[in-house]
């Protein structure tokens with residue numbers, strides 16, 4: 187485990203889970219990550235994604251879904267989300283998953299008492315998410331919405347936002363706007379849980395490299411403080427950067 191931090195309950199909380207230290211990843215005392223892992227840069231499917239998305243960030247995502255270039259898609263819920271759900275560690279109420287993709291995590295967290303909204307800019311992604319989930323027994327506990335996270339206006343605020351591979355998918359210059367929307371969408375005592383990936387040294391994206399400092403830089407001005415930063419022991423092998 188890296189560290190756990192607790193702050194006054196009056197301060198908006200953010201729970202951050204980082205990927206575990208991979209064999210080539212080192213963290214110094216300031217938690218700055220250094221790694222020589224180049225898997226993100228050398229993965230041909232990620233290179234293809236970057237070619238598609240760099241032409242036009244919004245149309246590019248739709249195109250990547252249409253072409254089936256979705257190297258991030260696990261085909262199942264994120265293991266740590268299942269663990270947090272089954273161990274009763276997630277808040278009930280309303281949950282938002284921005285950039286939800288096929289929506290496995292949306293479905294995994296949805297239950298009586300917890301209504302989950304999956305949001306994605308891609309029509310094709312939302313179509314796939316609905317196809318995957320419409321006949322599930324908990325279908326009344328979630329919904330999928332096609333919208334741009336940066337211009338969307340929800341009718342009700344959220345108790346929890348779960349961000350996984352969305353922060354790293356957007357252009358780094360959009361990160362302040364991301365934090366502003368997180369602030370806009372959460373209830374005053376709401377929580378953000380985000381899995382930090384990829385914590386490496388590569389250039390370009392998506393996925394763009396992230397660090398704890400990158401999150402703090404945009405979330406601190408919004409009044410967020412980390413309450414917990416822990417290794418994600420359940421990260422799948424390819425995401426251990």
Ligand SMILES: C[S@@+](CC[C@H](N)C(=O)[O-])C[C@H]1O[C@@H](n2cnc3c(N)ncnc32)[C@H](O)[C@@H]1O
Pocket residue numbers: 247248258259260284285286287288289305306307308311333334335336350351352355356
């Ligand atoms: C790297 S994928 C992650 C998908 C999902 N979170 C997962 O882990 O399987 C990023 C997703 O964000 C969506 N996206 C990109 N920009 C967006 C935006 N401005 N608003 C909403 N969704 C967006 C893309 O269509 C894509 O499905």
